[in-house]
Amino acid sequence: MxxxxxxxxxxxxxxxxxxxxxxxxxxxxxxxxxxxxxxxxxxxxxxxxxxxxxxxxxxxxxxxxxxxxxxxxxxxxxxxxxxxxxxxxxxxxxxxxxxxxxxxxxxxxxxxxxxxxxxxxxxxxxxxxxxxxxxxxxxxxxxxxxxxxxxxxxxxxxxxxxxxxxxxxxxxxxxxxxxxxxxxxxFNNFQYSKPENASKKSKNIEVKLAYDGQYGRFALFIVKNGFVIGNDDSCDGKILFNGAISRKHGEVYIEDGECFYEDLGSANHSGLNGQVLNAGEKVRIQNGDVLRLADMDLRVEIVESAG
The missing domain is CATH 1.10.510 (Transferase(Phosphotransferase); domain 1)
Structure with a gap:
């Protein structure tokens, strides 16, 4: 391993x-x-x-x-x-x-x-x-x-x-x-010792886009606000094996505990739950949604966490 x-x-x-x-x-x-x-x-x-x-x-x-x-x-x-x-x-x-x-x-x-x-x-x-x-x-x-x-x-x-x-x-x-x-x-059922310098918890979300299809299985973990997906080496989420994906296909945003997606003018378009998105259109995505990039369907998985 x-x-x-x-x-x-x-x-x-x-x-x-x-x-x-x-x-x-x-x-x-x-x-x-x-x-x-x-x-x-x-x-x-x-x-x-x-x-x-x-x-x-x-x-x-x-x-x-x-x-x-x-x-x-x-x-x-x-x-x-x-x-x-x-x-x-x-x-x-x-x-x-x-x-x-x-x-x-x-x-x-x-x-x-x-x-x-x-x-x-x-x-x-x-x-x-x-x-x-x-x-x-x-x-x-x-x-x-x-x-x-x-x-x-x-x-x-x-x-x-x-x-x-x-x-x-x-x-x-x-x-x-x-x-x-x-x-x-x-040590069963003991309470944790809270760190002395622990900051106050605020609601946050963790976002994953999971793919399972003809190109195999993989997941994109959205680790920053303004997470760009495409087949260019400069992208945060690289999909290099599919020529249908544009150099900079779309971008994922996390704002105030909610997640959004914007198509960046991709050649083969983006879609959400079967609806084609316009270039520059910013839409909210939620847990269980299906985000389509060209010919790839990615399942949106969102969980709340302390951040």
Whole structure:
């Protein structure tokens, strides 16, 4: 699996021997869990790819040296919530939760921990469970439980639990399972510590244009106001494989919690829900709408978020 990080997304491009569990992906979407990064399954260059939205979040890799006590606590609370949520669903495995520092995030607004969850079809199910437990052990030891945590009784007890496990390959699997159970029970339903510098939440929206048709599957994540779509390299949303798309075909705007689209004089026109749009016509687009660019129909997906 190849991983690509950008300022707004993290992408997991699967190798030829890996595949996504479509059922698992659907279950994760239905959960709408606050601790899971917004996730989409797309096809890029013929390869299955999972894309997670990270815009506005802080990567643990970039801030782990200055994590506050409250933030360390939030990282364990978020993981506990996920483990317990997955335990209630026999179709989801905790092994789907990625525990690498550069793939775990904190929201600076509310302090929630956000994890990438990859519902892959496992080819090595016999050993995968222990491998994940070993990553859990290292995640706690190397990221969460460093520095002075004595002021937090729960983290202090967790650290003692981790330190009681031998730091080599001889530690027993049941000790690791016991560590996982400790997290899921001790930190279950705890309240997050809100960041001291958290700004007041305001209503915001996240917009995605999803395509699934003759050209494959992909999604455009609208990450800025004035998001230009076309087949020119200067566009924010590039559609380079379809000659019917104009160099600068259309533009998406996000204003006061609402989303709008404007055709920029495209040769093959734009449409909304079957109605052809005039060049320069700015129309509101809503969740569930179908936006047509030349011969491509893109489904509009809009969700409210805190921003």
């Amino acid at each position: 190849k991983t690509l990080n950008s300022q707004t997304h993290i992408s997991f491009k699967l190798d030829s021997g890996e595949s996504v569990s479509s059922f698992g992906m659907n279950m994760i979407r239905q959960m709408n869990n606050e601790n899971i990064l917004d996730t989409a399954q797309v096809e890029i260059d013929g390869s299955e790819t999972i894309v997670c939205r990270t815009e506005g979040l802080d990567s643990i890799e970039s801030i782990k040296e200055r994590l506050t006590l409250g933030e360390r606590r939030n990282l364990v609370i978020g993981l506990s919530n996920l483990i317990n949520s997955f335990a209630e669903n026999s179709f989801l495995n905790k092994e789907f939760i990625v525990l690498d520092a550069d793939k775990i995030f904190l929201s600076p607004e509310d302090g929630h921990a956000k994890f990438a969850v990859l519902p892959l079809v496992a080819n090595n199910a016999g050993s995968f469970g222990r491998e994940w437990l070993e990553r859990l052990y290292k995640y706690l030891k190397e990221i969460v439980l460093i520095g002075d945590i004595d002021a937090d009784a729960d983290l202090r007890d967790l650290k003692e639990k981790v330190e009681s496990i031998a730091g080599n390959h001889d530690y027993l699997t049941n000790e690791l399972f016991d560590l996982c159970r400790f997290i899921s029970t001790r």
